Amino acid sequence: MKLPAFAALPKNFLALAGIVLLAIAISPVAADGSRVFLEIGNLTDILRQISLIGIISLAMTFVILTGGIDLSVGSVLALSTSLTAMWLTRGYTHSVAVAILVAVAACALAGAVNGLVIAFTDIQPFIVTLASMIGVRGLAKWLSSNQNIDIGFGQDLAAHFAAVFRQKALVIGSYAAASAAFWTLLSRTVFGRHVRATGDNERAALHAGLPVRSTKVWVYTLTGLLSGFAGVLYAAENHQGNPNAGVAYELDAIAAVVIGGTRLSGGKGSISGTIVGTLIMGVLTNMLRLNNVDSNVEMMIKAVIIVLAVAVQRGKGGNGA
Amino acid sequence: MKLPAFAALPKNFLALAGIVLLAIAISPVAADGSRVFLEIGNLTDILRQISLIGIISLAMTFVILTGGIDLSVGSVLALSTSLTAMWLTRGYTHSVAVAILVAVAACALAGAVNGLVIAFTDIQPFIVTLASMIGVRGLAKWLSSNQNIDIGFGQDLAAHFAAVFRQKALVIGSYAAASAAFWTLLSRTVFGRHVRATGDNERAALHAGLPVRSTKVWVYTLTGLLSGFAGVLYAAENHQGNPNAGVAYELDAIAAVVIGGTRLSGGKGSISGTIVGTLIMGVLTNMLRLNNVDSNVEMMIKAVIIVLAVAVQRGKGGNGA
């Protein structure tokens, strides 16, 4: 039986494969004659660099499938970095787990508030999450008094936390695990079906008696949760809680989802597509950086390649909404 | 005869009136007992401050009505500021009009490219304009070699330009004129009908033989043009061409449109609503600043008020897409 999540795969992969081949072709060559792009270290760098946006974009896929959008992910990530670092460095707890739990739970709560407002009022998700993007950023800065909260390199709890959670394997592993979980959730569970049904035809979903509201609350809660978890990784990686972190992450996450073939109008899309979309962006950036392209020219090339990559994976048909 | 553009008016006005009353109520009182908020100077300050986003959001309303979105407006504005300042300060021309024309024309062209790609391919407007948001920013920075191009206060052409175009009356007047023009365009012309029909049901519009493609090309061209014009005003107001200007303006413009009651799914909305949405944001900011609210707390309050303002102007019914 053909699974819906696979439907979009081949064309997505085509675009990704094209960019990978280009990256290999124009990769600088190391002293030993090998292509820098293909070095294991470089490839895992790419994976590590896309992991945070990657994790957020998984949940964003669900939100967009329901026909919604979440602009607050960057601010929620910032809240999480600040909370994690505050709990670890200010002696509120002696357990790394507790600190992480507090941060992630607070973020899930922020997501749930988004979800509740969206599910129980008629206000468009764009507005609700725009408001929480502003509000949560304010909260993060207010909690941390506009300061970065540093995690040192000493022997304390915080440093221990950073040492563990900044490990490449752990970061990439988290992304992989979250990908697998969300792929399963979307294509193998009843919840996933409700997500797709809600975005596909909300009225029909209501007529069929599907739990449209609770589905919406859940997808935003999940987005908050994953953004919070991404924030924990950010704090470890950058050795600091930073209330200004994550600016414009929502655009990156949405871009990954949409480049991956998910329609912003909802109902149609896949986790595999989103992963491919995330990879396309990651490889593209890495390719241009490895070749020392001037940062402005890099932006112009990127613009063209994004459009081409999406064009490749589209046949005709469908509407451009 | 009730015009569709007025349909959304009363409830919009309710939200705006509420915020204005609140602003008057909590306004600080000047030494002479008058309320600072109500001073003519302050009221015109608000209008001047919202003019740029206001002008952009007029065209953004059209784009959103067709079911599209334009993320590139901030970058296009930056391109315009840079071009204007370059042409004025580098002796490319001896006419202010020519400099403005070059900048605005280039921006309209950028918009037209967006429109052409959107109209003639199947790629979602979000992706196309995200790409041009990146690409045009790169172009602006590349053209100006990452430098701000300062317009001095001397007696030269550029200074003369700035002196004229930064005048409050001219800026507010431009916004008023553009508002009137776009209101007329939407509610009184054939083109306006086509815009709404395209967003309401694109397939039906095609079946009815409407020029769907050229309509799309035009709305994006208009957005480029108005962003370009806003960029000219920006250059005068800030006495510089600035390739880093306008970051996140797209969010402000879209927020104004959506707070004004236009649906992101297209087909339904009004220019009057957008103007009210812009005013709500402007008055809100002014109110919080006049009362010296801490900038982080300001963000939190703003989030709540945005949601409340939108909630007020909505009854039940409609869907939350």
Place this chain on the structure above:
Amino acid sequence: MLQARDIRKHYGGVHALKGANFDLRPGEVHALVGENGAGKSTLARILAGSTRADGGSILRDGREVRIASPLDAQRLGIGIIYQELDLFPNLTAGENIVAGNLRFREGAMVRFGEMERFCRPFLAQAGLSCPVDTPAGELSIGQQQMLAIARALSMDARILLMDEPTSSLFDDAAERLFELIAGLKMRGVSIVYVSHKMDEIFRIADRATVLRDGETVGTVEIAATSVESIIRTMVGRDVTIAQRAGRGPAGEVALEVDGLTTAKLRGVSFTVHRGEVLGIAGLVGSGRSELGAALAGLDRVVSGAIRARGGFGLVPEDRRVEGLMMRMSVLENGTIAVLPRVSRAGFVARTAERRMLDPVAAGLALNCPSMDAPVSQLSGGNQQKVLLARWLLVNPDILFLDDPTRGIDVGAKQDIYRMVEELARAGKAILLVSSELPELLRLSDRIVVLHEGRVAARYDAEEATQERIMAAATAASGTGARPQ
């Protein structure tokens, strides 16, 4: 079994229902009839729990029940097939069947095997042969209709509400539906059958309840009444079913199609003359709509030639998807294709616009609260009239009508027939697709039968019969087809 008493419902100032009564017996097929906008769909939606009534009561087996949600209805054994087919286009056929289905018990995880086992029999019962994992959006309207039926069957409804289920089915598919209904009846299932097609009602229904302006005006035993009597009750006056008026000789050739081949069509050739109505028959999916799309230039033509003398207009078959801008007003929808005529320098003259639409709307007996109301608030039949008004205003020389009477009441149908005849008399060339053979036979001068994208047969009006057309449409070996 199910009783509705004094049901009331209003939308703003519009009273959709103001005292609807209705009484369903076990194992009967109960027709619900009335003009467009009489409130049939509203009553069905209330019984199915998707719309809340303002007042009145509902009794199930004599006990008063509250139907506040679709799930309540499902628990009471009430299933519905909506007029606007509420399916999930991007979900598979199987997912459409099991979503929200209380009969299909599942845990948190999807078990595809079980889903397939569950759905198969119902798909087969409904006569749908597609795989369980076909996305619903890839099915034709007719197939989607059957999918909706399969879905209702799978919920083991004891009461099945069908809102115009045959409005997009061709006769053979309708035939299968009637067999299905007969089978359900045998098993004691009660069926509420909303339809505008009197022949169907007289074939399958036991009783009929007539709604007029939101009120029940009576319930009759079908065996003891006549078509004329029911129609009189519906409309409140006599409706003369005009027979086909004699028509003058056809004029010059208006449209010549030669070997037209597209993704779905294979070498289609025919000519249409001015003043002539060419009927196009065929099964669901035979390519009738594709022909319209190809002629309108909306589909890519692979080979063949289209020679048209004069402008071409297409009234699409699915008014919601391809026809109307649902959020725009009646007026705006009516005039959208002819705005240049009432505008100067790009500015629309609103009074002239209204003056232009008014007579056309009156001619079609368009019934709407106001010209400025969004079309979404109109009943299905009146929406169709708005779409027709648009094309009457365009007034092209060649007009392709794709099932123009779909979901239209008997009275309004007569209006449309009259309109088609007037157009032909005025020298227009008309191509007419219809799912109802009597209608096709009544209106056409000649009939072309399509089968799998090919022309299977051609008939003159005199020689065509329902049996001949059906035979040609179902088997390519055109029985009695006259080679041309």
Place this chain on the structure above:
Amino acid sequence: SGPAKKQFFVAFSQANNAEPYRAAQNELMTQLFARQPDVKLVISDAQQDNSRQVAQVETFIRQKPDLLIVAPNERAALTAVMGQAMDAKIPVICLERDILQPNYTSYVHSDNLTIGHMAGEFIVEQLQKKYGAPRGNVVAIRGLLGVEGEINRDKGAREVFAKYPDIKIIADPVADWIQAKAKDRMTEVLRAQPKIDVVYGHNDPMAVGAYLAARELGRDKEMLFVGVDGLGGEAGGIKKVMDGVLAATFVYPLCVDKAVDVALHILRDSSFRPEKEYRIIPTLVTSANAAELYGK
């Protein structure tokens, strides 16, 4: 003298509060004014947006403060509106960044070009120590292009390196002042460059980001990290020098103590005539003096 207890209202328009340097300015200013019971301070944050800052200054002018302090986001943009404040007879202190016309009562600043020179010379000195001759590979991590601080911190160092042909800037990625971006950009540089001697981050967070990247690849011992800003506190650059993360940083003075000092004089002493310009000299921070500076 006038009424005994006049309350003064001081408005501070900050360009943004997102960078640690700016946050430190705000904090110090809040602290210093808090000690003055007769002064009420209000800070606004323009979030790096010229138009927003102009609007905020306009709103301040409406409130008629006794003194206005502006840390301009950009030179040209704020010039006119600060002129308006002067016209409204509000004393204006321009903090840290220059504007096009002298529309201020007093200008308190340091000098990024000097910092660039000092950084360049420090790096040359270190390379001289390492190789016995001024040669080696330098990576510059750049802030947001086009900004004055970025331009001069870069230019100053390049002017110094220009004198030594064997010192090469082998990569200069742009990280927009942001630590997380610097880490990603440095990772790519490390992949492409086998030999790096010094990393010059145009601010401390970017230098720390580069350090984190190198550390992850086990190459942090191979090179020195030099930053700029030298903020105090746990998260500041001075602590990073003490921790051995940075070889050096340069205190880019907050300028706030001087500004507050001048402000208080203007407010309380009507006969006080401030200088038009106060220039505050940057300080080099190395392991030798870090602990001492950190205590302050």
